[in-house]
Amino acid sequence: MRHKDENKSEAIFEATIQLLNEIGFSDISMSKIAKRANVSSATIYVYFENKEDMFGKLYKRVKEKMSQQMIDGLDGTLSTQALCERFMRNSMKFIMNNKDYFFFLEQFATSPLIEKLSLGDTSSMFGPLFEIMEKGKEIGEIKPFDTLVLLTFCYFPITQLARAHYKGQLEANEVNLQQVITMSWDAIRL
Secondary structure: OOOOOHHHHHHHHHHHHHHHHHHOOOOOOHHHHHHHHOOOHHHHHHHOOOHHHHHHHHHHHHHHHHHHHHOOOOOOOOOHHHHHHHHHHHHHHHHHHOHHHHHHHHHHHOOOHHHHOOOOOOHHHHHHHHHHHHHHHHOOOEOOOOHHHHHHHHHHHHHHHHHHHHOOOOOOOHHHHHHHHHHHHHHHEO
């Protein structure tokens, strides 16, 4: 059995993300990934069983990085409003600092591959966010709607602002970010 090199694994992951963002799922191949990562095609199979295994592990890895950023600094002593704002700012920070990851996740989220690989439920990674919403509902600060709906009203406006920013349509500056945060809070608060 060949020794696994963390640098090669990282190179394979990064090459895969870049290629997926450039050419999409349908045109990607292990040989293209290997060439971009500067490894042999056989080396990829030291780390992954097949392309689907690699995609699944990559998706989980990026989602874990995103969830860690999103929940950073979520202190239970803050109000629900302050926690929602922190979550939204953390989300924007992740997206702005990890453009390739953001576009990879966006592409993956709309792909039938997510269901095929049974990767749809990553809610355990985002447990603290669900807890914030549940607590906010309990103490009467936010609407008693489904928690996923409430989180959607906080996360998707951020992704829309980021998409508009990357397309050159609207700058993701502090003024626009604060407007999105305010509108999202107004949508979910009681």
